Amino acid sequence: MRTLSRTGASLRDIxxxxxxxxxAYASVAAAILRDREGGCDVVQEAFAKAVxxxxxxxxxxxxxxxxxxxxVNTALDERRSRARDAERLPSxxxxxxxxxxxxxxxxxxxARLPERQRLVLFLRYYADLDYATIADTLGIxxxxxxxxxxxxxxALRRQLEEVQT
Amino acid sequence: xxxxxxxxxxVLDEWRVDDTEPAWPDVLARAGGGPRRLRPxxxxxxxxxxxxxxxVSIPAFGVGGRLTxxxxxxxxxGIGFHTILRTASGDAVGTLSLRTSLLFVVAGPRGHRRAAPxxxxxxxxxxxxxxxxxxxxxxxxxxxxxxxxxxxQHVLVxxxxxxxSDTTQGRIRLRRSALGALFSxxxxxxxxxxxxxxxxxxxxxxxxx
Numbered sequence: 001m002r003t004l005s006r007t008g009a010s011l012r013d014i015x016x017x018x019x020x021x022x023x024a025y026a027s028v029a030a031a032i033l034r035d036r037e038g039g040c041d042v043v044q045e046a047f048a049k050a051v052x053x054x055x056x057x058x059x060x061x062x063x064x065x066x067x068x069x070x071x072v073n074t075a076l077d078e079r080r081s082r083a084r085d086a087e088r089l090p091s092x093x094x095x096x097x098x099x100x101x102x103x104x105x106x107x108x109x110x111a112r113l114p115e116r117q118r119l120v121l122f123l124r125y126y127a128d129l130d131y132a133t134i135a136d137t138l139g140i141x142x143x144x145x146x147x148x149x150x151x152x153x154x155a156l157r158r159q160l161e162e163v164q165t
Numbered sequence: 166x167x168x169x170x171x172x173x174x175x176v177l178d179e180w181r182v183d184d185t186e187p188a189w190p191d192v193l194a195r196a197g198g199g200p201r202r203l204r205p206x207x208x209x210x211x212x213x214x215x216x217x218x219x220x221v222s223i224p225a226f227g228v229g230g231r232l233t234x235x236x237x238x239x240x241x242x243g244i245g246f247h248t249i250l251r252t253a254s255g256d257a258v259g260t261l262s263l264r265t266s267l268l269f270v271v272a273g274p275r276g277h278r279r280a281a282p283x284x285x286x287x288x289x290x291x292x293x294x295x296x297x298x299x300x301x302x303x304x305x306x307x308x309x310x311x312x313x314x315x316x317x318q319h320v321l322v323x324x325x326x327x328x329x330s331d332t333t334q335g336r337i338r339l340r341r342s343a344l345g346a347l348f349s350x351x352x353x354x355x356x357x358x359x360x361x362x363x364x365x366x367x368x369x370x371x372x373x374x
Contacts, residue, residue, distance in 0.1 A: 019187050026182035040185050048195035106172040107179075125177050157169055 009050075009057040009066070017067055018047050025071050027126040032075040032119070033082070034111075039075070046074035065136035068129070072119060072137060109159040117152035120145060246347060248365030250300075250356050258363045259300035261307070261325075261354045262370070263347075265339070266293045292344070296325060297334045304329040304358040309337070309367075311346035312353060319353060322346070329356070 018025075022043065029046075030039025050070045057066050110118060119138060123129045129137070131145040140148070221229040243265045250259040298307055306327040310319040323337045339347065346352045352367040 015189055018189060018192065022187035023181075023183050023185075026185060027180060030182050031177060031180040034180065036180060036182055039180070039182055044188065044191055044195055047192040048197075051192060051196035106176045110173070110176060121173070122177070125174070126181065153169065156173065160169065160172075 008055040008059070009063055011051065011054065013063060014047065014050055014054060014067070017063060021127070024127040025068075028068075028122045029071055029075040031122045031126065032072070033079055038078065042075045042078050043071055045078075046071040049074065062133060062136055064129075065133050068123070068127070068133065068137040069139075072123075076115075105160055106156065109156045112159065113152055113155055116140070117148055117155065120148045121152050124149060245370035246352075246367040247370045248354055248367045250354060250363040250365040252361055252363045258302070258358075259298065259356065261296060261298050261365060261367070263294050263296040263367060266295065292339055293336050294339050295334070295336050298325060298329060298332070298356075300329065300331045300333075300356065302358065302360075303331060304356045307333070307354065307356045309343070310353045310355055311343060312351040314351070319355075322352070 025043045025046070026036075026039045028039075029042040030036040033039055033042065047067070047070075050067055057063065110121070113121070116138065120134055123134045123137060132142050134145045135142040138145075220226050224230065246263040248261050249257050250261060251257050304326075307325040307329045309322040309325060311322050312319060322339075322343045325335060325337070326333045343352070347367060348369075350366060350368060354365045354367060356363045
């Protein structure tokens with residue numbers, strides 16, 4: 001965990017984290033949006049926001065978690081914005097069924113997970129973040145992360161068993 | 166890794182991004198101009214400080230000299246007093262100048278501003294005053310004395326120097342009674358030398374324009 005001992009984050013620190021972990025950020029954002037290109041765009045926007053507001057970074061926290069929080073919140077905002085736009089547009093044709101794919105049930109099950117469980121799953125899987133950073137990113141207690149991850153696995157297992165039966 | 170984990174990984178790999186290169190310049194461009202860009206407020210502040218620095222430092226403007234004069238020169242804040250020291254026969258043998266370090270200004274009872282050298286009631290300040298004595302010849306002693314009201318008795322306020330060279334400078338602390346005498350024209354400067362003594366009454370020096 002990277003912790004700075006001063007107020008505000010330096011541009012160099014932010015750039016270093018961005019370069020080192022770009023793909024993890026983009027993967028999490030893409031999973032939230034279910035759109036790979038959109039995920040990359042969200043990361044660019046999120047880091048631009050972080051550069052603009054870097055003086056507000058509290059030195060007593062983790063820079064990683066602060067940047068993850070910025071990326072996750074930007075992705076969630078983008079998803080909500082897209083949902084609002086979709087409501088205003090005419091209804092699209094129903095998506096084609098891909099039930100013949102072996103993982104389609106899992107994808108649907110993941111999509112049905114509560115948002116917090118889904119985010120914990122993404123942060124753990126794509127970024128391999130430790131529980132403390134995940135907790136800091138999502139603003140929850142560190143002890144809650146393990147329980148949330150466990151609940152996500154149980155929910156997925158239950159849903160898949162229901163599909164198979 | 167169990168079957169569920171493997172299936173989850175397979176699904177999540179669909180959204181994994183690993184073929185796009187990071188683009189930091191694009192981040193900076195979106196942030197609005199890159200790392201060296203100053204925010205508007207800071208830019209105005211920096212410009213103002215630079216302009217003020219130029220104004221003060223370039224002699225052609227004459228501002229720096231005036232500021233220095235205001236702080237250290239004859240026109241610095243404070244009240245000046247001056248007297249010419251004369252012998253009993255009327256001959257001028259020297260001068261004494263005295264300047265209080267501060268001019269206390271407080272709001273008067275009706276909102277009028279007035280000079281209050283004695284400070285607020287209950288909190289009388291003891292301001293310092295710098296003095297400068299210039300004599301035609303050395304003296305054995307120079308002292309400040311105040312004249313008691315209703316009598317001709319002199320009370321010693323401060324011994325400025327003993328003996329005194331032809332130019333002497335110093336600082337003294339003036340108590341409330343001394344300030345009262347100073348402002349009411351009851352502060353006498355007495356200089357004693359082997360040839361005799363000389364006196365002068367300290368009076369407010371009119372401000373220079």
